[in-house]
Amino acid sequence: MMSYGSPNWRNWVLPENLARPLVKHAAKLGINFFDTADLYSQGVSEEVTGRLLKEIFQSRDEYVLATKVCLPMGELPNQKGLSRKHILGGIEASLQRLGTDYIDLYQIHRWDPETPIEETMQTLDDIVRAGKVRYIGASSMWAWQFSKLQYTADLHGWTRFISMQNHYNLLSREDEREMIPFCLDQGIGLIPWSPLARGLLARKPGTVQLTKRAQSDVVVPKLYNAERDSTVLENLEKVCKSLEISLAQGAIAWLLNKPGVTSPIIGATKKEQLDELVEATDIELNSPQMEILDSGYQPQLPPELIMKQ
Secondary structure, eight states: OBBBOOOOTOOOOOHHHHHHHHHHHHHTTTEEEEEEEEEEEEHHHHHHHHHHHHOSSOOOSSSEEEEEOOOOOOOSGGGHHHHHHHHHHHHHHHHHHHSSSSEEEEOOSOOOTSHHHHHHHOOOOOOOTSSEEEEEESSSHHHHHHHHHHHHHHHHTOOOEEEEEBBBBTBOGGTTTHHHHHHHHTTTTEBBOOOGGGGGGGSSSTTTOOOHHHHSHHHHHHHHHHHHHHOOOOOOOHHHHHHHHHHHHHHHHHHTTTTTOOOOOOOOOOOOHHHHHHHGOOOOHHHEEEEEHHHOOOOOOOOOTTOOO
């Protein structure tokens, strides 16, 4: 749902009137999990998400609603992070914007090095016990950080994390070293963000993408490298051609064949994108095809280090 909110935040974001038919179509296709964050459009995404889901679904039980807290919602010190003050303020603000009594999955958007782990985990447990949150999840951090959070919860009998929203796709597989094995060991579901590598896995190698997001995206050159990723992209094209499926479908099918992956987080801005990616859930890849897709990957710096450069 990051793609819906206010174009003033990012020029590629769709306003509510353009988002409505897409969310309706998503529901018609059977999609029932919707992920947003307070950061997206600085709260407007949550407002749009809440209104549209109320319009489209007859019952709150028909869909799973996820949002996040941590990243800056303003310039003041207490408008960010995972302190008790910010989490308690954040959950109340998100509930109001979403127009709901509870959030199914409340995620910490990143690691907060400035707040004691016990403070964060106890506060998350408090809002679960208060009925404002059903489950808690996390997003993009080091495996050792996530394990400290999880085991702190275990030590005190507090609520455990049930999901990790990590950066994971054919072009970025560094989490296969530690984060994903840890999640599999702990029974934590993976809901990867950017499963199509910001569109790179949806178009043929060398194709120029002229979308608004591609033109203004300063992250792509940091996370991906055309020369390094060329073999993976060529292998993807080879497998998809043999199956007569699109590149995007092949990339999603590969991800869904990976252990622990529950639901890739996609950002659709066109109806045909939804149709295409939902069809990918029925695509089965055999072992030789998975081996081809797995080959060619070159180790790289983890996203957590790349983004600091």
